[in-house]
Amino acid sequence: xxxxxxxxxxxxxxxxxxxxxxxxxSMHVPEGSIxxxxxxxxxxKTTTFKAILGLLKGYSGNIDFQGSNIRTTYPKYxxxxxxxxxxxxIYDHLDAFNNLKIWSNYYGQTKxxxxxxxxxxxxxxxxxxxxxxxxxxxxxxxxxxIALLHDPNVLILDEPTNGLDPFGVEALRGILFDLNKQGKTxxxxxxxxxxxxxxxxxxxxxxxxxxxxEGTKSELHNLRNTNLEVKFTIDSSAKLETLxxxxxxxxxxxxxxxxxxxxxxxxxxxxxxxxxxDINIYAVNQKNIAxxxxxxxxxxxxx
Amino acid sequence: MIQYIxxxxxxxxxxxxxxxxxxxxxxxxxxxxxxxxxxxxxxxFLGKNPWIKLWNSGAGFMSVFTFVPLLILLIxxxxxxxxxxxxxxxxxxxxxxxxxxxxxxxxxxxxxIFTFCFLIMISIVVIGWYLNHLYPESEFSYYPLQPFYFxxxxxxxxxxxxxxxxxxxxxxxxxRNFLAPMTLGLxxxxxxxxxxxxxxxxxxxxxxxxxxxxxxxxxxxxDKIGIVDYGLFNSIQVYSVSMFLFFISMAIYxxxxxxxx
Numbered sequence: 001x002x003x004x005x006x007x008x009x010x011x012x013x014x015x016x017x018x019x020x021x022x023x024x025x026s027m028h029v030p031e032g033s034i035x036x037x038x039x040x041x042x043x044x045k046t047t048t049f050k051a052i053l054g055l056l057k058g059y060s061g062n063i064d065f066q067g068s069n070i071r072t073t074y075p076k077y078x079x080x081x082x083x084x085x086x087x088x089x090i091y092d093h094l095d096a097f098n099n100l101k102i103w104s105n106y107y108g109q110t111k112x113x114x115x116x117x118x119x120x121x122x123x124x125x126x127x128x129x130x131x132x133x134x135x136x137x138x139x140x141x142x143x144x145x146i147a148l149l150h151d152p153n154v155l156i157l158d159e160p161t162n163g164l165d166p167f168g169v170e171a172l173r174g175i176l177f178d179l180n181k182q183g184k185t186x187x188x189x190x191x192x193x194x195x196x197x198x199x200x201x202x203x204x205x206x207x208x209x210x211x212x213x214e215g216t217k218s219e220l221h222n223l224r225n226t227n228l229e230v231k232f233t234i235d236s237s238a239k240l241e242t243l244x245x246x247x248x249x250x251x252x253x254x255x256x257x258x259x260x261x262x263x264x265x266x267x268x269x270x271x272x273x274x275x276x277x278d279i280n281i282y283a284v285n286q287k288n289i290a291x292x293x294x295x296x297x298x299x300x301x302x303x
Numbered sequence: 304m305i306q307y308i309x310x311x312x313x314x315x316x317x318x319x320x321x322x323x324x325x326x327x328x329x330x331x332x333x334x335x336x337x338x339x340x341x342x343x344x345x346x347x348f349l350g351k352n353p354w355i356k357l358w359n360s361g362a363g364f365m366s367v368f369t370f371v372p373l374l375i376l377l378i379x380x381x382x383x384x385x386x387x388x389x390x391x392x393x394x395x396x397x398x399x400x401x402x403x404x405x406x407x408x409x410x411x412x413x414x415x416i417f418t419f420c421f422l423i424m425i426s427i428v429v430i431g432w433y434l435n436h437l438y439p440e441s442e443f444s445y446y447p448l449q450p451f452y453f454x455x456x457x458x459x460x461x462x463x464x465x466x467x468x469x470x471x472x473x474x475x476x477x478x479r480n481f482l483a484p485m486t487l488g489l490x491x492x493x494x495x496x497x498x499x500x501x502x503x504x505x506x507x508x509x510x511x512x513x514x515x516x517x518x519x520x521x522x523x524x525x526d527k528i529g530i531v532d533y534g535l536f537n538s539i540q541v542y543s544v545s546m547f548l549f550f551i552s553m554a555i556y557x558x559x560x561x562x563x564x
Contacts, residue, residue: 053396057560079398089393091384093317102313105306106397146393 004064005031005154005185011051011061012209021047022059023209029154029187029202034180036200036217037189044209045189049085049158054078065154079107082152084160088143092132096123096142099131100149107150114149121145121175137168144175154185161195173199230267231258233283234274246273255282304410307403311381311411320380324419327373331365332426339430343438352446354431361427362456363520365420370460370514371495373419374467375488381412382475382484391479402555409472409551420457424450456518459540463517466510466543467492469550476554504529510546513539 006029013022022044029035039045050056052063054074063070065077091099100114118124121141131142140160147155155176161169176186176199190196196203203220205213213220234240237251247270249259261267267284274281338360339346346353385391394404428448435443467488474484492511499512502524506512516525517539531538 050392053392055392055395075398075400077398078396081396083393083396085392085396087389089388089390091314091388091390093384094313098313098316102310103393103397105310106399108306 003031004028005066006052006187007062007064008048008052009062009064011048011059011063013047013051013056013059020209022051024061025206025209025211026214027204027211028214029185031185032180032183033185033202034176034200035185035187035202035204036196037187037204037206038191038193038196039189039206040191043206045206046086046158047209048206049083049156049187049189052156053081053083053085055085079150080153082147082150082155084143084147084155084157086158087162088139089146090131090134090139090142093130095128095130096126096134096145099142100145103146103149109149113151117145117149120148136163137165137171140164140168140172144172148179152184154187155179157186157188159190159192160188161190161192169195225264226262228261228264228267228286229258230261230270231256231283231285232270232274232281233285235280235282239277239279242277243270243273246270304403304407307399307407308410308414311407312414314384315381315411315415317380317384320377320415323373323376323380324415324422327369327419328422328426331361331369331423332430334364334368335360335427336430336433339434340437343434343441346434347438347441352449353434353441353443354446354449355452357427357431357434357443358450358453359456359521361423362453362460363522365423366456366460366463366514366518366520367522370464371467371492371511372489374416374464375471375485375492377415378412378468378471379475379481379485379488381408381415382479383481386479386481401559405476405555405558409468412468412472416461420461424453424457427453456520459518460514462536462540463513463543466513466546466550469547469554470510473550473554476558502527507538507542510543513543517543 006027008025008027011022011025011027012020014020025044025048027048037045037048047056051059052065052070054070065073066080068077070077091102094102096118097114100117101111104110104114115124121144123138123141123145126138131139134142140163144157144160147157157176160172164172173195176188180186188196188199197217200217202216203213204211213223231252233256235255237254237257240249240251240257243249247259247261247266249257252258259270261270264286267286271281271284335357339357346356385394395401397404431443431448434441470491471484471488474487478484488511491509495506495509495511496515498509499506499515500523504527506516506528515523516528516530517537519525533541
């Protein structure tokens, strides 16, 4: 991944000497990608983001943004990064415009840009309604607006779908796709795996402060296709005496057997064997290869 | 830097802060008005400008009773805006150094303090006119305003209060909540007040008492405190400025070294 816009190399961080939140973590975010950052709660996602954003001191290893170590370019490099860390940072006693006005002063943005962004996130017609009275979805959109205000190259969003209803999630996904089409790199973390599956084209899976997997979504699917659980529903497992000579299997019930295949190409061979041995096949189920399953299987493998 | 200060000012358009300043102005003005309304003869001396007496009363009440509690509450509230809205993290991910962010916050605090003093000044003028309307013999309309008699003691009070500003700034930034720095600040103020009014050299060790003892407000005696006069400044003002610089520098230094936000 030579075109990484953001790169973490062997980053470790601990609050106490034996309690590592990040443990030799490496990460490569390709420029122009939507990078899904997966991990269970407490895996170290937010800590990783904090390290990238200069909110964490005392970590070991290196973090490069656009080829330069962030320790040397802090805080200038932050002008190219938009963030939404944990909950949106909103001043509840102010309206949407004044919230953006505050941040625009730090980024040197104009009033026109504020109006433009409010339109983009569809918060332009709220008048003087205080942000404290916004719905969760509106707050999340305002948080995105703050992150986008200075037209950053990279967006870092920490669990942006938290608390959103399905319509809000869909709307947010639409915004992220549009931004990605404009060339922005988006790093989005979540423990909601189905959401990441629909949004990201690159993935990193984190567990206990270590990157377990990093690559494209198809690479992850391929990885999973080489290690499948297949369930066959047949007329009777009593007819299977010779099957164990060609493949091991487990009998789940009288009519259901399950086997582990190392490659999906093995499945037709087994089907052919069953047919040749007069065993009727009623169903063949391959275990769900959705990312959730992959995520769990990768985590389990490590255990 | 001006842009950052503007941001801080926008944040401070916050009901508790406006209410706090409004209430503080009202309490000073109410006391000044009440005392002169009840005892109007105290300002009626033949050939003497009644405005001077009124300015002195305003500056005295402000310095003794209102200024330090207001600073404690105001600074705690300014920091509380970030705590309450959970905005520290976002604030420290803007491409601006923490030092500049914190100094712009400090500047906004000073702007609020100047606003408070200015409102008191305007209100004293209104009181003078009103007293003149009620008691034409008080002759406010015959004399010039001479606001210097308010501006000078107010500036000295502000210098004397710099130590408190530094301490409260430090506490509010370190604690990152409202109750702890406010309670601590008010507790120190009460102790300092009791020591300050006792005319004892011990007052030197209590910056929260400096607004009482740093100048003669003709409200209590300060002759036994042992204040050294250096001409332009006195020892209290030197201590106050030193504490301000120390605590503000420490607050910024420790914030820059903070391991996690």
